[in-house]
Amino acid sequence: MKEPVLTRRGFVTGALVTAAGVSFTLSLAGCKDRTKLPDDGEPGVELLSWVVIHPDNSVTLRVPQTEIGQGVSTTIPQMLAEELELDWSTLKSEFYDPAVNAARENVYVWTAVLSSHSAQTLFEPTQRAGAQVRTMLIRAAASRLKVPEVELEAIKGSIRHKPSGKELSYASVAEAAAKMPVPDPKVVKLKEVGDRQLVGKPIPRRDVDAAIRGKIVYGIDFELPGMRFAAVRQSPTFGGKLRSVDKGSIKGMPGNPEVVKIKGAKVGYNAPVPEGEDPDIWAAPVTMDDAVAVVADSWWQAKTALDALAIEWDAGPHAKFSSQEYMKTLAKQARGDAPVVVEAGDARSALAKAVKTLSAEYSYPYMDPAPLEPINCSAYVDGGEVHLWTNSQFPDDAWHIAHSLCGVSPDKAHVHILPAGGGFGRRLQNDFVHQAVQIALACKGTPVKLLLTREECVRKSYYAPITAARFEAGLDGAGNVTVWTCSVASGTSAEQSYGETRFPFQPPNVRFAYKRNPDSPLPFGWMRGVGFTQHLWMNFGFLDELRLLTGRDVPEFYRSLLDPSYIPADLEDREIAVARVKNHLKLFDFAIEKGRWHAPKGRGRGRGLAVGDTSYYPSYPSSTKAAIVDVSFDEKAGLRVDHVFLAVDAGTVINPDIVHAQLEGGIAYALTTALHSEITVENGQVQQSNFHDYPILKLDQMPAVTIEILPSTEPPASIGEDAVPVTIAALVNAIADAGGPRLRSLPIAKILAN
Template sequence: MSMIAPTRRGLLGAFVSVSGAVTFNFALPRIARAMEAARAEASDVEVTSWIVIEPDDTVRLRIPQTEMGQGVETALSQLLAEEMDLDWAKFKTEFFDAQTNRVRNNVYVHTATLNSWGVDMLFDPMRRAGAQVRLMLLRAASAKLNLPVDQLRISGNKIVDHSGQQSIRFGEIAVEAAKLPVPDPASITLKPREQWRYIGKPLGRLDSRAKSTGKAVYGIDIVLPGMVYAAVRQSPVFGGRLKSFDASAIMGRPGVLKVVPIRGGPSGYTTPPTLWDIIDFKMDDAVAVVADSWWTARTALDDLPIEWDEGDNAAVDSASIERSFSEALTKPGKIVRNEGDTEKALKEAAATVEADYHYPFVQHAPMEPMNCTALVNENGVEAWGGSQYADEALRIAAYAAGVALKDAKFHLTYVGGAFGRRLSQDYVSQAVQIAKAIRGTPVKLIWSREETTRRSYYPPAAMMRFSGGLDANKKIVAWRAHSAFGSSPFQPYGLSRMPFAVPNIEIQYTGLETPPPFGWLRGVAHTQTTWMNIGFLGELAAKAGTSTYEFHLAALDETRVPKDRADYEDAVARIRRQRRVLQEVVKRAGGPVRRGRGRGRGIAITDMSYIPGYHSSCAAMAADVTLDGKGGLKVDKVFAVVDVGTAVNPQNIEAQVQGAIIYGLSNVLFGKITLKDGRVEQGNFDDCPMVRLADAPDVDVYIMPSSAKPSGIGEEGTPTAVAAVTEAVYAAGGPRIRRLPIMDNDLRFRKG
């Protein structure tokens, strides 16, 4: 995945495109309540696209990201509230409207929730937006009170003069403020760090109460008058086509209303302005049963006779995919990094090591299954649901309904987990196609857990072949790696961006077309390959007769980076940063080694760098595990140190790191999706388990002080945890882990 950073002009220019008082409201779960809210908000005033003020002085902040448990709603609110001088939590939040963003030329700057870019991309734009509104309110109050702006301040959702003798409420001046020109972004002065009240503070999550009391509205919670329900079944083989079905077999059942064929095709392109990649998440044919309840629809679907043309993938299985990887690695791949003379260095090395590493398909496993509610009528299409890219969900809804984009609306809800899965909008297309078949009736489509597991968009399986050489002083002199990836965009960065200073490096990449279709997953290619890089580094360390940690520090040697290297400054900066964070985590863990039979400590670090100069966080971990020598494994504790630049909300960051670690543990210990006869063999949590609360380790998170621009932290924890735990298994006397998941390995103590 390659990236292009938005220009400063593009970010600033986005704020100038602001229209009048048309307010697009967040959808409530019932049409009656939504209509009532619309009437109540008839006199609400949109000051800019970011802020709405209600007559009772309530401020509504618009959040241009998806809240899927990562706390972005709170963090972004801190940015707006900081510059508007709002009292904390004395405001409301609502998700942005994708149609508004379309009409106003991407006024919300960055709306795709991916790559931990929410706070990173919106740190300056949202602060600037808040400062603009603050100045507009002060100017409007200045005219009303006949006082200079510099004698006024905001306090408690009103404007007061410095003497405290005069004041005017937000609701009284909102209309006048909205009529004023939006201040030139270049003229805005943001608050200096020493005046921050909210940024950098561990404020409680704004959504906690609603989520803990059941009031939060997820896509699966939407209820509309007259709504019917749909269950769906897609081709059991990726790439299959629907041949026929016998609706008469179930149409006589009570509650069954209709059987609807769903046409395969595009289900979304992740093309926010910050990405180069254009990815068509292809969707296969499907069949849906519509009924008066979801369970009625699901049980009828189980008995519906369906005939599929299974296509070219009917004989594909995991073994055949692995054979294709192995064969590909015997042939030259695309060279993506080549420094020095690796072939010569390997031949002349005092010692060499070779190893193959394997990564399986894994699922996203969101707790909330795929779902979407849709209504198609003479006015167009309206859909409700969770998406990591609501702008694209809007486009897919219009496409599936066959209406103009202006006649579509997508209501973004809270999301019960996504991890990259909800960048694909197949469930939106399916819901709209069903609704189109029964026009005028809202339809809620819910996937079963089995459908959610078996018809996902997994990150590609992969195989890596390493060769490394040591000189007489036991330093790395050669590093060769060749990766074979299943269907995916070109993504060699997981291997090619390894920071070790080696004079001779050759990295090759081979991409193969394999089922299933590609999808992003938390940590992207870093999750697939960081543990391989660090694992092979550990194998070289063992050959050199030293610890992985000491060998890792020796490999992070800036003096070995050639000064004529094009990215010299970036390479040295990464090495310095990684050394600093790596040493800090070892210090906090009490040393690099954990003593005792069957007890091991693994240490790893990741900075999620894709290209030279890429702005990212850095995470280091020390994971402690215990092996019982009989095949049992317990992850006891994980120490984590992160460098995220300015920590907008330290409490959020700690929770994000903890969550990313637990997510990574599920994948590294148990995660795998296997194919047999073209079909996914796993279906639910019984055969695709996750880490449970009782098995979760204690996690200690330390955030390194920094005044740099904030960077995201939603992903770094996952690849780092995977790498640290695989290293800890070896340190505890277990096998060298070259194939995931760990629990598929023989974990008895190794001999020797």
């Protein structure tokens, strides 16, 4: 593998940067004697941490997120460049530096790739930063030309004096601008919506050409001269311990293999936790088991030696754990008295008075996010410094692990962010960073790259929690839903009761109970769509079972429950709840009309509808989506998903092409999740190992897709996760509508096969 050409300022050796008038030098002093790190730094003037203006008048914009395919290397520069008035063709971008973010008190606002936050959280900060920098450049030009600021305008990387036509490049005034007082972000003038040239436009992704030509350097591609490679095997049972390892069993094997013992540990948390908040509400602890690494001259040599290495494990307390048996435990808990988390009206009395009642039990298995690029991380420790090359979704946490584990001062820990071949939540857990640093500490002075086999990725991952739910509801004599209850029990997880409680189709009497069990041995991890992926399809499945009991059609029955009058008058934030219901109604009606809900279906065909958002709590800004899924089903020919219609109200759209791509990818991920995904455990060990027994959607299974984006001038809202829950919810009801089974568990393909 050839040495990659890199464009990360984090690799700068001796590059002079002017930051608001302060000069500093980034150096890799501890590395230069043994390993030469990439050096492609460009001199420039930094303004407000976000912008670097170079002598040739090119501009580098900082992207405070890892690119995992969601398009932030294009959308965040679009937001910054809009107010900065840049020539898009001369623009460059680079990932942020977590050490700088920490030293400057979270100047980049939101850096974890989590909860579809990039656009909605960074839209205003990036626009205001761009406007501040533009204002500083104009003020510097006004001082140089000795003219009033009002006579100047910024145009494509230059400041133009409108009366005379004289222009000054950004580069010519950048140093003077860096010394200007920083304008108040609240008073800088932003463009009117109609004047935007970049935001809202389908600008081609900045990385598409490199992707097509195979030039993107992912974590799996990254190499350094003299690098050694590590393969890792963790305890096959969760909670197991390393007893012994016979290093002599691989003596003399090719590649000069060395054995490194990796100690299990609590790594941290898998999401940022606001100061003063309970981390077990906002995130989940990340723990990892004991492991053994073999380091060799090539990865294949390391993997081959690891396979031959004699390792003895203590299976630990979960050696007999079975996911099948544990699901029975959870189902029993869901039938019992789980803690009530939300209640309105009098559910018990309403059930007793109901003319008809219905109950059903649903379940969701363990699932692995399974990003296509295997888990990896490169690390180098020497001379009191540590360097990481990682595509973690939580780089700030990776930086913290690096300096804490190595015992160096925070400014001696350097995280160089690389693109990822998918994340889906898995790379938020930085166990692989912890392992890579442990290996690098044992191999000081030599860069090492940790790369997990696919089997290790699947069998020792962080999983969406196994879940059981019990529903009960009641109808009055007119077929109206008067009461809805749901009780949920899940394995180890973050707090995810929102999956059941935030269902907007609610009658006046509701009761929601929720119990999560910390004793489940499989560690929790975020997975695309999070609690809504686990619960929305259950909610809609049971809702449709109720509908069939009444004999009413889908639009009329669903609409009857999207009734703002059902929201209690004394509810805190009632106006937010009312607006949410009305927005669901808007998307519902739009989908009915544009999604051809009433079109003829034909024999053996079914159609399902779902509408929802990813609003974790009342004031959470979320897009609203409606999905219609068309399927064909025959007991002999099986199931075929024919078409998915998806409408979305996501506020201001930064780049419609990227939104289309995110939603189309989300639909594919939803179908993989619903049709195929299941992790099972026997004797404490995951039974799946690779894509042959943990399959993903194949190309010929992908349906035709229609996307409709509703126009809006509201602030941006979430996109990345949002297609997954509503697509699954519409799919399960479409299968029942086509004459297939009523699905109360996943994966669908397994159920249909049986």
